[in-house]
Amino acid sequence: MNKIFEIPLYPYTRHPDQDASSPVRRKVVIVGAGPVGLAAAIDLAQQGIEAVILDENDRVSFGSRAICFAKRTLEISDRLGCGDPLVEKGVQWNIGKVFFDERKVYDFNLLPEGGHRRPAFINLQQYYFEEYLVNRLRALESEGAPVSIRGGSKVTSIEDRGDHVSLVVKTPEGAYTLEADWLIACDGAASPARQILGLDFVGRVFEDNFLIADVVMDAEFPTERWFWFDPPFNKGQSALLHKQPDGVWRIDLQLGWNIDKEKEKKPENVIPRLKAMLGEEVNFELEWVSIYTFQCRRMERFRHGRVLFAGDSAHQVSPFGARGANSGLQDTDNLVWKLKLVIDGSAPASLLDTYDVERVYGADENILNSSRSTDFITPKSEQSRIFRDAVLDLSEHYAFARPLVNSGRLSMPCTYDTSPLNTTDALPDAPARARPGSPCPDAPVGSGFLLDQLGKGFTLLVLNTDAPAAVSVGEVEARTLSIAATKELAERYLGEATSAVYLIRPDQHVAARWGRYDETAVKSALARACGKEL
């Protein structure tokens, strides 16, 4: 077997920092080379900030774990320079089917809106996602960007010294001390960093177990998402079948609470279950099997002085709705531009507190959504099961009930409605989807797409009106992108308005908008968006 997750991609090698006479200070150290740590490093490196990733392991995620990567993640990946390989490899799907008991109750088509560069989402094994991020990081490194990844490097101690962070890194050849101006802890749900610093992680455990299996088969199942409530082959529980690249299928089987995990994980117990689901005649091979209990919880705060938590270390959700890795990438998307401004001295360190505010808000939204899905899939009382089954029965006959069926809501990017970085909406009649706080909706522009032109610093998007080529506040500049609005741009950014000026943050979220350019207003909004008015 030569699976990518069995190959050391960043094996331990001795680093000169280990032999330095006094601890070496790095700009940003990232603990963990999962999807979130890798994205943070690439983002920093692209902006010329030194980033060192430390990971105790030396390879990508064992087994698949995450499989659904949402549109926003693909857009962020585009900004990170690795969207194409993800989308080329990923499986796209639009049709979903819902089964209840022995029958199909309805199907749906996601019918994604046209005029976006990226699909609603793709299915892709997490190990490929990570591999492509590692490739991108390596490419940047070979171009001379200040980024590196150290495998076999386990962080065992973290101390915030006020003006820097001091770490102890354990390697196969012994431990050494390393210093960092800033530390980003992307060390996963079990986060040793969180534990070392004695920080909380509270929330809710769902009393349920899920068998997650990736099987390789050449069966003729279509490229659709199939979800079963209470199927004959898994009575009283749920099941999911979803396609990944390379003929790999993801199967989730709900097992209930009182089970023997070790026993259920054994192939001799897994295989009969899968045969009952797929049919006796289907040939398959198990690629990966695991049993999970899901939790929804988060840290109270994601910023602790010079230590910033991102991804699963900061928040954990049940996988229904695919919000783990997807929201983790939104974390670093939010964090890195702020960290850059602070490191450059162009914004006060308190800007980093807005990372906390905005992403805690995002985490709460994700936790709410994924808790609701879990409550629908696993009703918590007799009465909630009665309602759940009533919804499913009705959904077979009436369209109205279908939106109530909740087997996981698509992961959508968070709109930071209450962010202190927003300026009051001066164009409230324009589309709500582009209000301050929103991630910019994509739209075709010329032969490309809008989002390809956003994300390198602040942008002033000017539609059907005039503005100077750039506006600055201190060292921070917003560059103008002036476009005559096409049909999609008008639909998504103008609505009833005839012209608009949008101030867009480096993470492609709207900070402010107006009908026309007004220098004082734009400057004040730019200052606010950089945290200068906190």
Add this chain to the structure above:
Amino acid sequence: MANLILTPNLPRADDTYADLLAAHEGLSKAASDALNARLILILMNHVGDQAIIREALKAAKLENESA
């Protein structure tokens, strides 16, 4: 402001009430519970107003009685 009607509003109240009972006749407890649940969901959708439904939920809990 939502306006939940809590004064008589059924033109033929006795008939409608009888329809409700008739629908449940002969059903097991489980089938009756399921019918009620479906009915609530159908009516909720028909009302289509979150504020009214919230008021109705509160009224059903007998919590906003001024007595």
